[in-house]
Amino acid sequence: MPRKTIADVARVAGVSKSTVSRVLGGKTRYMRAETRERVLQAINTLGYRPSVVARSLVSKRTQTVGLLISDIGNPFYHEVIRGVEDVAVAHDYSIFFCNTNYDPARSRQHFHSLVDKQVDGVLFMASGDYSSWTLDEAAQHALPLVLVDWNVEDAPPQSLLSKITLNFVPGIHEAIAHLVSLGHTRIAHVSGPHTLATARKRKQAFLDAMEKHGLDAAQAPVIEGDLRVAGGRQALGAILEIAPRPTAVLAANDLTALGLLWEARNRDISVPEQLSIVGLDDITLASQVTPALTTVSLPRYDLGKIAMQLLLEMLQSGECFTRRVDTRLVIRQSTAPSPA
Amino acid sequence: MPRKTIADVARVAGVSKSTVSRVLGGKTRYMRAETRERVLQAINTLGYRPSVVARSLVSKRTQTVGLLISDIGNPFYHEVIRGVEDVAVAHDYSIFFCNTNYDPARSRQHFHSLVDKQVDGVLFMASGDYSSWTLDEAAQHALPLVLVDWNVEDAPPQSLLSKITLNFVPGIHEAIAHLVSLGHTRIAHVSGPHTLATARKRKQAFLDAMEKHGLDAAQAPVIEGDLRVAGGRQALGAILEIAPRPTAVLAANDLTALGLLWEARNRDISVPEQLSIVGLDDITLASQVTPALTTVSLPRYDLGKIAMQLLLEMLQSGECFTRRVDTRLVIRQSTAPSPA
DNA sequence: TCGGTTTCTGAAACCGATTTCATTATGCCA
C-alpha cells in the first residue's frame, strides 16, 4: 500500500491537484468554502499527509536545521540542546544532530552531509573544531550559520552568519568580588586547555578581575586543566603544593570544579572550610552535589533558544545578527570565609 | 548563484543527464571509460553535489533516521546516542534528534514530523511515553521501528519492528550476591516510578534476587523514587526511618544512587562504612565521584550501536529481530562489609 | 554482405508536490 499522494486526494475530492495544493498551503482566498470542505474531507478519509520531500524539492526549504556540537557527554550541551529543540519544535523544524567528537574530519563530513541534505541553516557549537573552510563553504552554498562563542573576523564578505558571544566578564568579576569579600586573597584558577579560545577568554577574565580587586594577577596561580573531572582532580594535587597554599579556586567549568571537590574529599580537605571552590556553567549537577557548588552561571537553555531563534530570524529576514549572553554568580555552599 | 544541477554537469561534459546519473550511481558497467572520465571531470570543475532531496523523491530513501529519547538531561542517554551516532556516521545516515521531554503529545508530534519527512526508520527509546498508536501508525506507514526496553505483545501483524530488551537480572543478582557476601541482610531498594514498566522490571529482579539468596523479599523495604537525584535524596530520609535500619541500598539507577550518596553526606552518614550503596547504569559520573559508585553496568554505548545496526539490517533485509543486552556488576568504593 | 548480439547513450516518463497562466463561472451595472 503505497503512500497517498496529492493526486489521490484530488481524485477523491473531485478537484484538481492545484486546488488541493491550495488548501494545503492555506491559499484559500479565492475558493468556495464548499470546495475546501470537500478537499479537507478527502484528506481526512484518506489519512493523507503531504510529502515534505516533494515539497522541499520545489520550495527549496526543508524545515530542517543542523546542530553541530563537539561532545554529547559534556553536560554543558544538554540544556543548550533542550533550548534549541524547544524553539525548533515550536516552529515545526527538525534537527539533524551531529556530534563531532572533537574531530575536525568528522566535523567536516557532517557539514557536507548537511549541505547535501539541504538544511535551511546550521548551528555551529563545536567551537573547538573550527577551520575556515567551514565559513567558506557555507558562504559558497549561501547557507545561514549561527556561531556560538567563536571569534571570527575573517568571514567571507557575502556570508550569512550570526554570532553569539559569551560574556564571562560579569560573572567572573562577581565571583572574585565574592571571594574577596569573604577574605580570600590567594585565589587560584584552573583553566581549560590554552589551545581553546574560550579557555583563554575565561582565564583573561579571571586575571582582569583579580587586578581590578587589587590582587596581584601576575602572581596568581593558573593551572591548566582539561575541562573534565579528571583534570580537576589532578589540579587539586598541584594546588596543594603551592606555598602559600591558595584558599580559593575558580575553575574554568563545573566539571573541573567537581573534580576539585571530589579529590578534596578524597584527601580529607574539607570544602568550603579549608578551600572555597567556584565553578562555571551551572550545570544541573552543580546544585545537586553536596556541598552544592557556588558557580558562575551561564544561561545555557537561553543560549540554545537564542541561537535557534536567531537562525529563524535570519531565515526570514536574510539579515545577520550578533548577540551577547551574560553570566552571573550563583552563590551556594562551596564557598566560605577564608581560614587565613 | 543557484545550486548546480545534474543538467549543468551534463552540458559541461557534453553528455545526457542519464549518463551523469549513471556515473553518480556507479552503474558504469556498460560505459566507455573515457565518457565516465569526462563526467567526473565536469563534476569536479563545477563542484557539483547531487541533491539528496531530489534523489529521495524518486528513491523513497532519505538516508535519515529518527531518534526519540525522553530526556537529553538524563546521562543514561549520552552514551547511547554516541553509539547510535557512530554507526550512523559510518553508514552515511543522518539523525533527526527528538527529545520528547516525557510528554506523549510532544512524542506524537515528533513522530508525525518524522513520518512526514520520510525517515527510513525510527529508534524509539522514549520508553515512558509509549502508546499503542505508535505501533499502529508505524505499521500503517510501513515504517521500520526499533524499540528499546519495551514489552510489546500486541504489535500489529505486518509491522516491521525489532526489539532490544534489557536484561537486568544477572547484574542485579550479582549485586545482591555481592552485598550478601559482605554480610548485609537488610537491603532496601529505591525503585523508579511504578508506572514505568522498566522500573517494575528492575524491582522484580531485585525481589527475585533477594529470594534467591534466602532473604525475605516480602519484608524488603521498597521506596518509590523518580530516577533522579532529588528522588534519591528524599528516599534516604525514608530509609533512615526504617527500623531496623537497612545497611545497604540498591538504587534503580545511578542518579538515584548519587542522590542517596549526597544526602547521606549531608546527614553525616558515611558511605560505605555505615551504608552501602549500589547504583544501576554505570553512567560516566559513577566512577568519578567520591566514593566511586559500585553499580550494575548497562553497556549503553553498545546498546546504541546495536540499535542502529539492527535498524540498518532491517532496512536491508526487511526482516525483524530481537536482541537482549545483559548487565553485570562493577564493584567500586560505595559498598563495604555490613556494620552489623 | 548481412543479420544478430553486445555495448553504449539519450529521450522521455516519473517521483509528489507548487506555481504560473489560462479558462470558465458568476455578479454587477448600464
Next chain:
DNA sequence: TGGCATAATGAAATCGGTTTCAGAAACCGA
C-alpha cells in the same frame, strides 16, 4: 441583455534527480 470585472478552478511546467525503453554503434560469425 450584453459587457466586463472578479471569483474560482484546472492544465501544464517545474523542481533535480532516476529509470525505462528504444535506438545507434560496434562487433562477430556465417
